[in-house]
Amino acid sequence: MTLLANFLAIAIVLNIIESAIPIIPVPGAKLGFANVVTLIIIYVYSFKDGFALTILRVLLVALLSGKLLGPIFYMSMSGAVIATLAMGLFQKLNYFGIIGVSILGSIFHCIGQIAAGIFVIGSIAVIAYLPVMLFLSIPAGVLTGIIAKRFLVIWQTWHNETA
């Protein structure tokens, strides 16, 4: 349980750092690096744990930033939830490796954010940013996938040593 709490803390920090780096022109959109923790938890623990952790992470970051229920919150939550569901699904299907799952999670993260953005601002014009976000999400997904993969290797060795 404390380990999960630690992961949550890491996820929160990643999320905050991510928000401070304006890569995407859409205000409030993020590349989803904090999802690396979600991805790891899904593989190491369970989908339910990953889902719970992700929701908690988004809520806590929103609380910490002082802006609960703003448009940025809806985009974050929407993206994170859809990404987590997608990653859980593809992990279960076991067709792709962790990098593939990460990429797909990244894509759905974007779709979720754009969908929420359209809803919040009430115009389909937000979809103008979908191509650039989707494109950037691929390297982001690959990167988080590689990090998660490395982590899993370390985790396995650590687990086998203490077992």
Next chain:
Amino acid sequence: MDAKKSVQNKRDWILATLLFVLLGGLFIAFRLFAFADEASLAHVYYGNSDEPIVTIDFINYRVISNYDQNVPSEYDDIYPVINEGQQTITLLGDYEINGERQIVVIRYDYGRKSVEIIQEQSPNNICSREGESTGWPLICLPNRIRVEFETNDEDFTV
């Protein structure tokens, strides 16, 4: 187990490359061709409203204010504030600093038929980084303000 992993690994990289090329192409095509036409009007929207709050007419060189913002009484001004001299439109955005909503200043240019958000408050001031636009929508999500362009698709037949 390892054979399965390496098959998956291969699929991952095929997926990555495929998507990268596909989405990259989509992105470039979109960037080149979407919103490329010369604009005749620019509409400024606030909140969820489908009705633009201000319309900038590039053809007739005028700015039309369609309705006033519903602003709580603690704010003095009536928004939008249109300054024809400086060619700016000022609205009250949703983004709050210490509970106080912040203004968003939009500048327009009849000659270049462009609109730019020159002053606003948002995380990292990301809205004003979009720069000057002649067709691409300017979207400031934290302030719920957007600018969309309208092109004139009429045929000039008599």
